[in-house]
Amino acid sequence: MKTTYKMLKLPVVFVLGLLLFASCEDYLDKSPELSITEADVFTKFSTFQGYVENIYQNVPQIDMGTAGGGDFNWNYGDDVIMTGSNSLCTHFDAGNNRQWTSVGWSPYAGNISQQIGNAESKKDQGYKGWWHNGWLGIRLCNVALSHLEDLQVAASDQLLTEQRDLLEGQSRFFRGFFHFHILRSFGGIAYIDTVFAPSDKIRLPRLSYYETAMKVAEDLEKAAELLPVNWDLLESGQTTIGSNEGRITKQAAYGYLGKNLLYAASPLMNGVSTGDYSYNTELCKDAADAFLKVIKIANENPAIVGLETWADYYKNFYTLKATTTTVLGKEIVYTAPLYWSNKRWRYGEFTMTYLGGWGVYASPTENYVENFGMANGLSIREADSGYDPMNRWVNRDPRFEYNILHDGERLVVKENVDSWAQLYNGGRHRNTSNSLTGYGHSKFKDITCNSYDNGWAQYSYEVPLLRLADIYLMYAEAVNEAYGGPTGSAPGGITALQAVNIVRNRATLPNVDARYSASKETFREFLREERAVELAFENHRWYDLRRWHVAHLLKYREKYSLDFDKEHTQFNKTLYLTRVFDEKHYWLPFPTDQVTLYPEFTQNPGW
Structure with a gap:
C-alpha cells in the first residue's frame, strides 16, 4: 500500500x-x-x-x-537513550511528562x-x-x-x-x-x-x-x-x-477497532475502569474478532494487503526509488499522509554526527537489545541457545542485524575513516554526539544514506502507524488471553501460536520453541519480547509497557549501556540511568489551561 x-x-x-x-x-x-x-x-x-x-x-x-527534539523523539520506553538534553525522551526519563506541551x-x-x-x-x-x-x-x-x-x-x-x-x-x-x-x-x-x-x-x-x-x-x-x-x-x-x-479502508477500520478494544482490555486500562489490573477476556475476544477480519482480508487480497517478504522488509520503512517518495510496503495498513514532497531532508534523524547527522542521536539500550534472540529461535538466556557473551553479535535473530548497529558493522560503502562502526569505549563513534550505549540503530535507512555515499537523493522513509505484522501479534495476544493460551483460536481463525509463527517465519526464523508456549503465562512473556523485536522503534514500546501495567517495575525503568574494549576481551553491562516512573506517569497530564476551563474537566491524578 x-x-x-x-x-x-x-x-x-x-x-x-x-x-x-x-x-x-x-x-x-x-x-x-x-x-x-x-x-x-x-x-x-x-x-x-x-x-x-x-x-x-x-x-x-x-x-x-x-x-525541535531531534532523532527518535517518539520512543519513550526502555528502548533508547538520547544524546540531546531537550528531547521528549530525556524529559520522560526524568519524569517530566508535562514537557509534552512545550519541548521541541x-x-x-x-x-x-x-x-x-x-x-x-x-x-x-x-x-x-x-x-x-x-x-x-x-x-x-x-x-x-x-x-x-x-x-x-x-x-x-x-x-x-x-x-x-x-x-x-x-x-x-x-x-x-x-x-x-x-x-x-x-x-x-x-x-x-x-x-x-x-x-x-x-x-x-x-x-x-x-x-x-x-x-x-x-x-x-x-x-x-x-x-x-x-x-x-x-x-x-x-x-x-x-x-x-x-x-x-475496511482493513484499517477493523485494525484500529481491534487495537482500541485490546487497549481497553489490557491490564492498565481494565484496572482504571474496573479495579482489576488483569486482562478483560471478553474485550479480548472482541479484539481478536476484529483482527481476524483484517487477517482474512489479507488472505483474500494478497496483492493489496500482506506481509512483505524478508528481502522486501525495508519497504515498510523506506524507499530508494528516484521516481517516487512514497513508501510502497503493502504491509502498511495505515499511516499518516506525506505532508512534504519527501522526507529525505530528515536524514539527520537517523545518522551519527560523523556520517552527516545532526548531533542528536538515539542509542539503543543494552537491556532492549537483549530482547533479540538467536537465529535458532531461542532466547539468549537459554543455555542451549548458542549465545556467546564474548561474541555476542553472531548468529542472532535476523531482525537484530536489521534494527541494531553494533561494533565492527559496515556503516558506509566507500572506504574512509567511518567505514566501520567503532562503538567500543574510546572508539570514534562512541561519544556524546554519536552512541552513548555501544549501539546504533538502522531500521529506517539504507547503508548508502550518509554524507560519504550520498544516497539521500533517492531516499524517503516512513514510521508506519499500523502494519499487518502488528495485527498478527495483537491477534495472538488477544487470543492467548481470551481462549486459554497459545493453542487457542478465535472462532474460524488461526491459533495464537500460528499467528506469531507467521511473523517470525517471515524473518527466516523457525517456529516458536515449545518451551515458550507451555502456558498462557510463558507465552505472554514471549509475546512481549516478540513485540519489542518486530516493532522496535516504531512508537509502540512506551504504550505497550503502560498498557501492560509494568512500566513502573525496575526491570523496565533501568537503562543500560554496554562497555567494552576494542579487542572485545571484556564486556560490562553498565547502568546508565534509572527512569522516573510512578503511578501518575501512566497518564499524560492535561494542559493546565484546559483543566481550569470548567470543574467537570478534571486533571489526571498526581498532576
Missing part, C-alpha cells in the same frame, strides 16, 4: 480548509468574492470528498512533529504556530500533534457527518448510496481514530460527537476509559461496515485511480 495521500485538485475546498484551520468555529467564514456556500461544498461528492480530505491532513506524522515540536502538541497562517507554504506543514490536531480533526468529522443528507448530485441512487457510505465511513473512522489516540495517552475523555457553536457552554464531564473506548469502537465498527477493501474497485474511485492509495 502506498502511503502518500494525494489531495483531490479542489482549489475551492482547499481555501475552505484554510478557513477551517484558522477558525474552527466559523468553518464557512469566507471572503465575499469567493461566494462559497454550503451547497457548493456538501451537495456534490467531489467537493464533499475534498472537504473530508482536510481530516486526513490532521493525522500527525509522529516523526515530523519532533524537529512534540508529536503530542506538534507546533501549532507552524500550522496557523495564511501562507500557502504552511498548509501541509508536518508539525502536527495528537492533542491539537486530534480535536480539530474530530470537529471536521462532526461537521462532515452533519451534512451527509445534503449530498444529492449523483448519476444514480446506487452511486449516491455508495458515496454517502464513503463519506460517512471516513468521517466515522477518523472520529474514532482521533479519540483513540488521545484516549490511550490521557485516559478517559469526553467523546465529542456533535458540532458545537461558539455560543455553546461546554460542560462535558470526562468519561471512564471503558466508556470512551466503547464509543470509539462504535464509530470504528460502523466505519468498517461502510468502507471498501480497495477504492479502485468502486465506481466512485474510478476518477481518482492513481490517487486512492492511502485512503481509509
Whole structure:
C-alpha cells in the first residue's frame, strides 16, 4: 500500500480548509468574492470528498512533529537513550511528562504556530500533534457527518448510496481514530460527537476509559461496515485511480477497532475502569474478532494487503526509488499522509554526527537489545541457545542485524575513516554526539544514506502507524488471553501460536520453541519480547509497557549501556540511568489551561 495521500485538485475546498484551520468555529467564514456556500461544498461528492480530505491532513506524522527534539523523539520506553538534553525522551526519563506541551515540536502538541497562517507554504506543514490536531480533526468529522443528507448530485441512487457510505465511513473512522489516540495517552475523555457553536457552554464531564473506548469502537465498527477493501474497485474511485492509495479502508477500520478494544482490555486500562489490573477476556475476544477480519482480508487480497517478504522488509520503512517518495510496503495498513514532497531532508534523524547527522542521536539500550534472540529461535538466556557473551553479535535473530548497529558493522560503502562502526569505549563513534550505549540503530535507512555515499537523493522513509505484522501479534495476544493460551483460536481463525509463527517465519526464523508456549503465562512473556523485536522503534514500546501495567517495575525503568574494549576481551553491562516512573506517569497530564476551563474537566491524578 502506498502511503502518500494525494489531495483531490479542489482549489475551492482547499481555501475552505484554510478557513477551517484558522477558525474552527466559523468553518464557512469566507471572503465575499469567493461566494462559497454550503451547497457548493456538501451537495456534490467531489467537493464533499475534498472537504473530508482536510481530516486526513490532521493525522500527525509522529516523526515530523519532533524537529525541535531531534532523532527518535517518539520512543519513550526502555528502548533508547538520547544524546540531546531537550528531547521528549530525556524529559520522560526524568519524569517530566508535562514537557509534552512545550519541548521541541512534540508529536503530542506538534507546533501549532507552524500550522496557523495564511501562507500557502504552511498548509501541509508536518508539525502536527495528537492533542491539537486530534480535536480539530474530530470537529471536521462532526461537521462532515452533519451534512451527509445534503449530498444529492449523483448519476444514480446506487452511486449516491455508495458515496454517502464513503463519506460517512471516513468521517466515522477518523472520529474514532482521533479519540483513540488521545484516549490511550490521557485516559478517559469526553467523546465529542456533535458540532458545537461558539455560543455553546461546554460542560462535558470526562468519561471512564471503558466508556470512551466503547464509543470509539462504535464509530470504528460502523466505519468498517461502510468502507471498501480497495477504492479502485468502486465506481466512485474510478476518477481518482492513481490517487486512492492511502485512503481509509475496511482493513484499517477493523485494525484500529481491534487495537482500541485490546487497549481497553489490557491490564492498565481494565484496572482504571474496573479495579482489576488483569486482562478483560471478553474485550479480548472482541479484539481478536476484529483482527481476524483484517487477517482474512489479507488472505483474500494478497496483492493489496500482506506481509512483505524478508528481502522486501525495508519497504515498510523506506524507499530508494528516484521516481517516487512514497513508501510502497503493502504491509502498511495505515499511516499518516506525506505532508512534504519527501522526507529525505530528515536524514539527520537517523545518522551519527560523523556520517552527516545532526548531533542528536538515539542509542539503543543494552537491556532492549537483549530482547533479540538467536537465529535458532531461542532466547539468549537459554543455555542451549548458542549465545556467546564474548561474541555476542553472531548468529542472532535476523531482525537484530536489521534494527541494531553494533561494533565492527559496515556503516558506509566507500572506504574512509567511518567505514566501520567503532562503538567500543574510546572508539570514534562512541561519544556524546554519536552512541552513548555501544549501539546504533538502522531500521529506517539504507547503508548508502550518509554524507560519504550520498544516497539521500533517492531516499524517503516512513514510521508506519499500523502494519499487518502488528495485527498478527495483537491477534495472538488477544487470543492467548481470551481462549486459554497459545493453542487457542478465535472462532474460524488461526491459533495464537500460528499467528506469531507467521511473523517470525517471515524473518527466516523457525517456529516458536515449545518451551515458550507451555502456558498462557510463558507465552505472554514471549509475546512481549516478540513485540519489542518486530516493532522496535516504531512508537509502540512506551504504550505497550503502560498498557501492560509494568512500566513502573525496575526491570523496565533501568537503562543500560554496554562497555567494552576494542579487542572485545571484556564486556560490562553498565547502568546508565534509572527512569522516573510512578503511578501518575501512566497518564499524560492535561494542559493546565484546559483543566481550569470548567470543574467537570478534571486533571489526571498526581498532576
